[in-house]
Amino acid sequence: xxxxxxxxxxxxxxxxxxxxxxxxxxxxxxxxxxxxxxxxxxxxxxxxxxxxxxxxxxxxxxxxxxxxxxxxxxxxxxxxxxxxxxxxxxxxxxxxxxxxxxxxxxxxxxxxxxxxxxxxxxxxxxxxxxxxxxxxxxxxxxxxxxxxxxxxxxxxxxxxxxxxxxxxxxxxxxxxxxxxxxxxxxxxxxxxxxxxxxxxxxxxxxxxxxxxxxxxxxxxxxxxxxxxxxxxxxxxxxxxxxxxxxxxxxxxxxxxxxxxxxxxxxxxxxxxxxxxxxxxxxx
Amino acid sequence: xxxxxxxxxxxxxxxxxxxxxxxxxxxxxxxxxxxxxxxxxxxxxxxxxxxxxxxxxxxxxxxxxxxxxxxxxxxxxxxxxxxxxxxxxxxxxxxxxxxxxxxxxxxxxxxxxxxxxxxxxxxxxxxxxxxxxxxxxxxxxxxxxxxxxxxxxxxxxxxxxxxxxxxxxxxxxxxxxxxxxxxxxxxxxxxxxxxxxxxxxxxxxxxxxxxxxxxxxxxxxxxxxxxxxxxxxxxxxxxxxxxxxxxxxxxxxxxxxxxxxxxxxxxxxxxxxxxxxxxxxxxxxxxxxxxxxxxxxxxxxxxxxxxxxxxxxxxxxxxxxxxxxxxxxxxxxxxxxxxxxxxxxxxxxxxxxxxxxxxxxxxxxxxxxxxxxxxxxxxxxxxxxxxxxxxxxx
Numbered sequence: 077x078x079x080x081x082x083x084x085x086x087x088x089x090x091x092x093x094x095x096x097x098x099x100x101x102x103x104x105x106x107x108x109x110x111x112x113x114x115x116x117x118x119x120x121x122x123x124x125x126x127x128x129x130x131x132x133x134x135x136x137x138x139x140x141x142x143x144x145x146x147x148x149x150x151x152x153x154x155x156x157x158x159x160x161x162x163x164x165x166x167x168x169x170x171x172x173x174x175x176x177x178x179x180x181x182x183x184x185x186x187x188x189x190x191x192x193x194x195x196x197x198x199x200x201x202x203x204x205x206x207x208x209x210x211x212x213x214x215x216x217x218x219x220x221x222x223x224x225x226x227x228x229x230x231x232x233x234x235x236x237x238x239x240x241x242x243x244x245x246x247x248x249x250x251x252x253x254x255x256x257x258x259x260x261x262x263x264x265x266x267x268x269x270x271x272x273x274x275x276x277x278x279x280x281x282x283x284x285x286x287x288x289x290x291x292x293x294x295x296x297x298x299x300x301x302x303x304x305x306x307x308x309x310x311x312x313x314x315x316x317x318x319x320x321x322x323x324x325x326x327x328x329x330x331x332x333x334x335x336x337x338x339x340x341x342x343x344x345x346x347x348x349x350x351x352x353x354x355x356x357x358x359x
Numbered sequence: 360x361x362x363x364x365x366x367x368x369x370x371x372x373x374x375x376x377x378x379x380x381x382x383x384x385x386x387x388x389x390x391x392x393x394x395x396x397x398x399x400x401x402x403x404x405x406x407x408x409x410x411x412x413x414x415x416x417x418x419x420x421x422x423x424x425x426x427x428x429x430x431x432x433x434x435x436x437x438x439x440x441x442x443x444x445x446x447x448x449x450x451x452x453x454x455x456x457x458x459x460x461x462x463x464x465x466x467x468x469x470x471x472x473x474x475x476x477x478x479x480x481x482x483x484x485x486x487x488x489x490x491x492x493x494x495x496x497x498x499x500x501x502x503x504x505x506x507x508x509x510x511x512x513x514x515x516x517x518x519x520x521x522x523x524x525x526x527x528x529x530x531x532x533x534x535x536x537x538x539x540x541x542x543x544x545x546x547x548x549x550x551x552x553x554x555x556x557x558x559x560x561x562x563x564x565x566x567x568x569x570x571x572x573x574x575x576x577x578x579x580x581x582x583x584x585x586x587x588x589x590x591x592x593x594x595x596x597x598x599x600x601x602x603x604x605x606x607x608x609x610x611x612x613x614x615x616x617x618x619x620x621x622x623x624x625x626x627x628x629x630x631x632x633x634x635x636x637x638x639x640x641x642x643x644x645x646x647x648x649x650x651x652x653x654x655x656x657x658x659x660x661x662x663x664x665x666x667x668x669x670x671x672x673x674x675x676x677x678x679x680x681x682x683x684x685x686x687x688x689x690x691x692x693x694x695x696x697x698x699x700x701x702x703x704x705x706x707x708x709x710x711x712x713x714x715x716x717x718x719x720x721x722x723x724x725x726x727x728x729x730x731x732x733x734x735x736x737x738x739x740x741x742x743x744x745x746x747x748x749x750x751x752x753x
Contacts, residue, residue: 116741
């Protein structure tokens with residue numbers, strides 16, 4: 077049985093804003109009965125330019141109904157510009173989380189909202205252009221790419237959880253993997269460029285520095301150590317001194333010092349600042 | 360909250376009589392049946408007694424009963440063990456509606472270079488025996504066809520299917536996990552059935568015990584290789600308490616067979632008839648077919664199964680769904696898709712599976728509450744409002 081949060085259960089069991097607004101300012105319809113879930117979103121704009129009312133009708137599981145109902149609550153009172161920026165992650169956060177296999181329910185909410193906004197602007201509501209990758213659920217490479225970027229996905233399974241692509245006959249798995257590999261590599265490249273710019277400008281605040289150190293540890297360093305059964309934990313950052321503790325096989329490894337200086341420190345310097353010094357804390 | 364448990368094709372309550380019979384074999388009677396002392400010997404005798412009871416339930420000889428750990432192990436052993444015994448044969452015939460314990464073995468074999476034919480079913484879920492006749496060749500090692508479908512309860516014509524397989528020299532296996540204990544089975548009269556799988560927890564024994572019936576003279580390599588247990592057909596020390604429990608459960612099933620096919624059947628019929636009457640746009644899957652007496656699979660159009668299950672669950676009602684969302688997969692049940700149940704209905708299918716322990720009050724409780732649940736979900740469903748609008752326009 078799925079583990080739903082209390083908020084998901086509440087919005088599923090007693091959904092608010094069920095229905096269709098008569099003469100709405102925007103209508104968004106996504107999904108189909110074949111896919112197993114579908115959402116029709118309608119909204120009305122107030123005189124102040126903010127969304128004054130929003131209603132939904134949803135065919136789908138508990139998390140689809142909860143995501144839809146939550147979405148209508150979230151966007152009420154928003155300007156169109158604000159609504160434009162709502163992502164599936166916002167819906168997930170609003171609900172206090174969704175099981176990973178159910179992430180596509182939140183994506184459906186975001187897509188319905190964007191379709192409704194496009195409809196308001198008088199644009200033709202059309203599926204994102206691109207080449208269909210998953211024939212079972214009709215998902216294009218563009219859609220997959222976007223979800224990977226917005227949610228920082230790194231695996232094929234995650235793409236299926238978020239978009240359903242690859243959840244049917246599975247014949248497109250290799251193609252999805254290719255897209256994942258490409259987009260992940262591109263995103264990584266972007267980050268490195270960004271870091272380089274930030275580094276040159278030398279404008280890192282202490283908080284930014286700690287955050288960057290953490291990110292670099294998670295993304296660049298820990299995965300490499302873990303392949304050898306090791307791990308590393310950030311204990312503290314004092315000025316440019318980075319205090320870490322080695323875990324797992326690293327903690328008893330004779331070459332730990334080499335790993336620290338030669339690998340961890342050089343990676344941190346590459347991605348954060350050149351002044352960093354890594355020191356091991358025995359705990 | 361006492362559950363209204365109508366999910367007996369998933370698993371059953373272990374009968375209190377079964378638990379009671381098992382308990383001494385955890386505490387005082389813990390000997391190994393293979394041991395050469397009185398203490399193990401008395402256990403061996405009890406295991407023999409259990410074997411006899413299970414054999415009696417299905418009209419077999421006790422020597423043809425091989426204990427396994429579960430239905431899946433029995434199915435795997437039947438198919439893979441037969442292939443190993445006939446290395447020159449490279450073809451397997453099965454159906455599109457088999458349980459994953461057989462179906463995924465077929466998919467695995469395909470990847471290893473075997474040819475696997477999956478027979479299709481019609482809208483009612485029935486097999487076309489002429490297709491079976493065409494599919495089986497001299498290269499076919501084993502034909503594996505389930506006795507009764509776990510999702511719809513549709514019963515296949517096993518006697519005829521087995522005769523076709525045998526006439527072409529193939530071994531015939533049937534996954535009877537859902538049939539044993541619910542409908543009478545007499546293997547002494549079905550000479551063409553070589554192998555049959557059953558599972559304890561579907562007939563009020565605990566989880567973790569199964570049986571593979573192996574007809575005398577059937578060539579079958581063991582799947583689990585080890586000691587001499589089970590006549591060399593399955594290594595590993597016997598799971599004594601569970602075997603004793605399954606023996607008791609088989610005995611109970613024999614005495615309750617009439618109840619299953621009269622009272623339980625009547626409850627099931629009342630339930631599905633009531634649901635069809637009270638809830639518009641509901642479809643009985645497998646209608647008109649020979650079905651198990653306890654199973655009912657109903658699709659409620661334009662609503663989704665997981666939502667129905669959760670709202671029922673809040674009222675203590677336990678059932679299953681063939682909807683995609685409940686299984687973690689994204690497509691609805693392979694059984695309903697093989698039957699060509701339209702998507703408008705497949706996602707909203709609910710399986711009720713009753714047992715000896717269900718009462719008429721429970722059926723009435725479901726009939727009282729389910730219509731409201733479906734109505735509530737249809738009020739939310741965009742397809743329902745579209746459908747209503749179109750019906751009015753017509």
